[in-house]
Amino acid sequence: MTAYDQLIAFQRETEALEQVAGRLGWDQETMMPEGATPQRAEEHAAMASVLHQRRIDPRIGEWLDKAEPGDEVARANLRHIRRRYERTAKVPARLASELARTTSLAHRVWAEARGKDDVAAFLPMLDKVLQLRREEAACLATGGDLYDALLDDYEPGGSGAEIAAMFDALRPRLVALRAAILDRPAPRALQGSYAEDGQLRISRDLALAFGYDLDKGRIDKAVHPFSSGSGLDVRITTRTNPQDPFNCFYSTIHEVGHAAYEQHIDAAYLLTPLGQGVSMGVHESQSRIYENQLGRSRAFTGWLFDRMVKEFGDFGIPDPDAFYATVNRVGNGYIRTEADEVQYNLHIMLRFDLERALIAGDLVVADLEAAWNDRFAADFGFAVDKPSNGVLQDVHWSEGLFGYFPTYSLGNVYSGCLHAALRRDLPDLDADLARGDTARATGWLAEHLQRHGGLYEPKEVITRAIGGAPSEAPLLDYLEAKFGAIYNL
Amino acid sequence: MTAYDQLIAFQRETEALEQVAGRLGWDQETMMPEGATPQRAEEHAAMASVLHQRRIDPRIGEWLDKAEPGDEVARANLRHIRRRYERTAKVPARLASELARTTSLAHRVWAEARGKDDVAAFLPMLDKVLQLRREEAACLATGGDLYDALLDDYEPGGSGAEIAAMFDALRPRLVALRAAILDRPAPRALQGSYAEDGQLRISRDLALAFGYDLDKGRIDKAVHPFSSGSGLDVRITTRTNPQDPFNCFYSTIHEVGHAAYEQHIDAAYLLTPLGQGVSMGVHESQSRIYENQLGRSRAFTGWLFDRMVKEFGDFGIPDPDAFYATVNRVGNGYIRTEADEVQYNLHIMLRFDLERALIAGDLVVADLEAAWNDRFAADFGFAVDKPSNGVLQDVHWSEGLFGYFPTYSLGNVYSGCLHAALRRDLPDLDADLARGDTARATGWLAEHLQRHGGLYEPKEVITRAIGGAPSEAPLLDYLEAKFGAIYNL
Numbered sequence: 016m017t018a019y020d021q022l023i024a025f026q027r028e029t030e031a032l033e034q035v036a037g038r039l040g041w042d043q044e045t046m047m048p049e050g051a052t053p054q055r056a057e058e059h060a061a062m063a064s065v066l067h068q069r070r071i072d073p074r075i076g077e078w079l080d081k082a083e084p085g086d087e088v089a090r091a092n093l094r095h096i097r098r099r100y101e102r103t104a105k106v107p108a109r110l111a112s113e114l115a116r117t118t119s120l121a122h123r124v125w126a127e128a129r130g131k132d133d134v135a136a137f138l139p140m141l142d143k144v145l146q147l148r149r150e151e152a153a154c155l156a157t158g159g160d161l162y163d164a165l166l167d168d169y170e171p172g173g174s175g176a177e178i179a180a181m182f183d184a185l186r187p188r189l190v191a192l193r194a195a196i197l198d199r200p201a202p203r204a205l206q207g208s209y210a211e212d213g214q215l216r217i218s219r220d221l222a223l224a225f226g227y228d229l230d231k232g233r234i235d236k237a238v239h240p241f242s243s244g245s246g247l248d249v250r251i252t253t254r255t256n257p258q259d260p261f262n263c264f265y266s267t268i269h270e271v272g273h274a275a276y277e278q279h280i281d282a283a284y285l286l287t288p289l290g291q292g293v294s295m296g297v298h299e300s301q302s303r304i305y306e307n308q309l310g311r312s313r314a315f316t317g318w319l320f321d322r323m324v325k326e327f328g329d330f331g332i333p334d335p336d337a338f339y340a341t342v343n344r345v346g347n348g349y350i351r352t353e354a355d356e357v358q359y360n361l362h363i364m365l366r367f368d369l370e371r372a373l374i375a376g377d378l379v380v381a382d383l384e385a386a387w388n389d390r391f392a393a394d395f396g397f398a399v400d401k402p403s404n405g406v407l408q409d410v411h412w413s414e415g416l417f418g419y420f421p422t423y424s425l426g427n428v429y430s431g432c433l434h435a436a437l438r439r440d441l442p443d444l445d446a447d448l449a450r451g452d453t454a455r456a457t458g459w460l461a462e463h464l465q466r467h468g469g470l471y472e473p474k475e476v477i478t479r480a481i482g483g484a485p486s487e488a489p490l491l492d493y494l495e496a497k498f499g500a501i502y503n504l
Numbered sequence: 505m506t507a508y509d510q511l512i513a514f515q516r517e518t519e520a521l522e523q524v525a526g527r528l529g530w531d532q533e534t535m536m537p538e539g540a541t542p543q544r545a546e547e548h549a550a551m552a553s554v555l556h557q558r559r560i561d562p563r564i565g566e567w568l569d570k571a572e573p574g575d576e577v578a579r580a581n582l583r584h585i586r587r588r589y590e591r592t593a594k595v596p597a598r599l600a601s602e603l604a605r606t607t608s609l610a611h612r613v614w615a616e617a618r619g620k621d622d623v624a625a626f627l628p629m630l631d632k633v634l635q636l637r638r639e640e641a642a643c644l645a646t647g648g649d650l651y652d653a654l655l656d657d658y659e660p661g662g663s664g665a666e667i668a669a670m671f672d673a674l675r676p677r678l679v680a681l682r683a684a685i686l687d688r689p690a691p692r693a694l695q696g697s698y699a700e701d702g703q704l705r706i707s708r709d710l711a712l713a714f715g716y717d718l719d720k721g722r723i724d725k726a727v728h729p730f731s732s733g734s735g736l737d738v739r740i741t742t743r744t745n746p747q748d749p750f751n752c753f754y755s756t757i758h759e760v761g762h763a764a765y766e767q768h769i770d771a772a773y774l775l776t777p778l779g780q781g782v783s784m785g786v787h788e789s790q791s792r793i794y795e796n797q798l799g800r801s802r803a804f805t806g807w808l809f810d811r812m813v814k815e816f817g818d819f820g821i822p823d824p825d826a827f828y829a830t831v832n833r834v835g836n837g838y839i840r841t842e843a844d845e846v847q848y849n850l851h852i853m854l855r856f857d858l859e860r861a862l863i864a865g866d867l868v869v870a871d872l873e874a875a876w877n878d879r880f881a882a883d884f885g886f887a888v889d890k891p892s893n894g895v896l897q898d899v900h901w902s903e904g905l906f907g908y909f910p911t912y913s914l915g916n917v918y919s920g921c922l923h924a925a926l927r928r929d930l931p932d933l934d935a936d937l938a939r940g941d942t943a944r945a946t947g948w949l950a951e952h953l954q955r956h957g958g959l960y961e962p963k964e965v966i967t968r969a970i971g972g973a974p975s976e977a978p979l980l981d982y983l984e985a986k987f988g989a990i991y992n993l
Contacts, residue, residue, distance in 0.1 A: 057516065
């Protein structure tokens with residue numbers, strides 16, 4: 016065996032173990048009996064320890080030194096493995112294990128603090144997590160920008176400056192669009208109650224309509240919707256709320272977007288560094304285009320309207336046009352995860368600016384709640400009523416995920432670019448979507464983007480798919496056209 | 505940290521990883537999407553490789569050399585760890601991995617051969633497995649008996665000679681009892697069809713009635729009933745057959761017996777060598793006493809009769825006495841797993857004698873089917889009609905599990921001993937069982953046996969529980985009394 020072959024064989028085994036560790040997380044959220052929690056913590060820790068030992072295995076360095084670059088696939092594999100190995104080598108073991116311990120603890124403290132709306136109970140833990148992550152960022156940045164070093168974990172090649180420029184481009188037009196919409200009468204909201212079994216039947220039909228392969232996946236209920244796993248075993252979860260079936264339906268489509276990306280990656284990349292989505296931003300571009308540009312389109316919601324009538328009878332929305340407006344209703348709200356397409360990125364900008372200031376040391380944790388509330392009032396025009404609707408609403412910072420939030424907006428921007436290219440190539444797509452048939456749309460995404468997995472760097476795979484450099488314009492144009500029509504702007 | 509503490513910390517992590525690997529098996533039988541099979545094989549292999557590396561870690565030898573014996577718990581831990589380490593060290597890595605590969609392949613060949621009733625398709629693979637296991641046995645036995653060396657994996661301290669003596673004691677009285685019973689008219693069999701949801705409701709009630717802790721476990725459907733896991737996460741499966749609800753009910757009770765053993769082990773032993781059932785024979789004694797001596801007793805079946813009437817209405821059995829006879833109906837059959845209490849051990853004896861001859865080299869694989877069929881006709885009085893009802897019926901040999909079968913009968917003998925002791929201590933137990941209340945019975949087993957986990961050697965834990973040496977007599981006395989009454993012998 017060549018050094019490269021040995022390296023890949025070792026890596027395959029590591030990737031297989033990562034799949035096992037990931038499925039342990041899936042199990043915990045879906046199947047695990049409550050009383051197993053303490054034992055599960057030890058199981059997680061044992062898997063993490065095994066994986067850590069493998070990631071710092073000095074043979075990786077030796078194989079990397081000896082490996083011949085080879086073809087495009089080999090070069091991409093080596094790039095991923097080298098990046099990860101060098102990253103791991105930069106962070107002292109002491110710091111890595113303190114971070115693991117502290118974020119696990121902070122997560123519990125955050126959940127309790129959010130339940131009690133008690134910011135003070137969370138801030139000391141948050142500060143500890145923040146300082147450890149800043150310390151880690153300093154190890155990784157080797158003199159460069161701290162925030163960039165953290166962002167790089169989720170979006171290789173990204174930078175805080177580039178993200179800031181993206182938000183500068185998004186902000187004025189989104190703010191203006193939001194103001195214009197909220198000036199208009201709102202479409203009617205969904206009323207009444209929708210039986211869980213009916214929601215789950217439609218959810219399953221939606222998953223199949225968007226091409227989710229149930230022979231290599233499954234759908235379960237969980238508190239939070241998520242997609243888990245790569246390769247031949249990619250599982251999703253959804254949830255139901257009797258008053259809000261859209262939460263179930265669009266969670267399902269969103270997670271199918273993530274899962275379909277994983278399922279469509281070239282089978283030759285199975286259990287190699289190329290065998291998974293290349294970045295959080297690109298991943299989110301898939302979940303978002305499935306959920307929004309396709310799933311919330313006038314054409315597809317026409318099919319969904321019929322499906323809902325078939326399941327629930329007359330549910331108080333008279334026709335597909337009114338249903339389309341209801342699905343895309345824009346309203347005031349505190350919560351990021353419940354935000355509509357127009358306001359979602361405003362929630363992210365707020366978090367990006369605050370977390371960038373925290374990492375830079377320009378904002379201290381003691382001032383975070385006030386900074387959040389001021390910014391929220393300025394951007395949304397009303398005050399945060401309680402911390403669980405404000406600074407305590409998201410899990411990310413408790414887990415040390417600084418640098419993660421902007422990948423959501425990057426995903427939205429990429430989904431706008433991909434959608435424009437898709438519509439350019441498939442001008443008559445709406446006729447398919449109106450029949451609930453997404454095969455050509457999802458096939459286009461699989462062919463132009465998803466199948467490549469980690470072969471190209473994030474921005475490159477988008478550039479190749481759309482045939483040019485990505486920009487914010489397509490997303491903004493799409494939003495203004497869509498909501499302009501719905502709201503008669 | 506002392507050498508002992510380091511050893512136990514290392515072992516805890518290994519045990520946690522074993523729980524993860526075991527749960528991967530549970531997932532495969534209950535949740536895994538079909539198309540994930542090839543990836544799962546790599547995940548299993550990766551976990552097996554990690555566990556193998558840990559088991560041969562030379563630090564274990566160093567810690568064992570330095571560790572002070574300490575108290576009873578420490579001595580038992582060291583005994584288990586040493587036994588396993590020495591066993592692993594005796595088998596060359598080449599042989600261990602060839603065995604893993606061959607048995608995995610043989611399992612698939614067996615399943616296909618059984619499906620087609622094609623013995624010839626299986627025999628070459630079986631011979632390969634057999635020769636590898638004989639080779640392994642030679643490594644382990646270091647001059648001693650090959651069969652004993654294999655049996656020791658499942659029943660530490662057991663020997664082929666002792667098992668043979670056990671069967672010599674069982675055989676004449678079981679043969680006579682069987683003949684007397686089959687000379688009598690059979691009780692009526694269950695007729696009709698029983699809805700799956702009703703079977704599963706009763707199955708759940710039975711699990712709870714026998715003290716299964718669903719806060720630390722769960723029940724799912726699978727092709728084969730099994731119990732999986734130790735400590736705080738012990739899951740069971742059951743199955744349903746519309747015509748045969750007893751298959752579901754008694755599979756559930758049987759697996760609850762296994763699971764309850766794991767669930768009742770002293771919490772201080774969690775994720776240590778003492779934190780799991782001590783041997784296959786002792787494990788089977790628990791599943792069997794739950795299923796048979798308690799679950800098929802006249803008192804408990806009275807409760808089950810009422811529960812079935814409540815669920816299914818009049819199902820054609822007039823009263824609890826008739827129901828008791830139906831539950832305990834003895835009939836001719838080919839299949840071990842479907843055998844009644846009287847005939848079960850006759851199926852095991854046949855396998856024990858054949859596999860002992862195979863391992864000794866006194867029987868060759870080419871003659872196995874004829875030997876099976878001759879012996880079956882002699883013991884059961886009618887001919888095997890097809891290989892899937894004969895030599896191909898069990899999975900064990902394809903997986904290399906030579907030496908495993910007799911632990912089933914050992915479990916039955918132990919369950920007889922435990923039942924006699926239990927009845928001696930709780931003379932009025934039937935009043936409880938008639939109410940579906942097993943708490944005192946299962947509490948007795950938890951207190952006298954289950955809580956000890958691996959603290960004592962198999963035969964010692966039975967001896968301590970019953971207050972004397974185990975023998976075949978209590979099981980035989982119980983069977984003759986029970987079936988004598990049902991069949992008016």
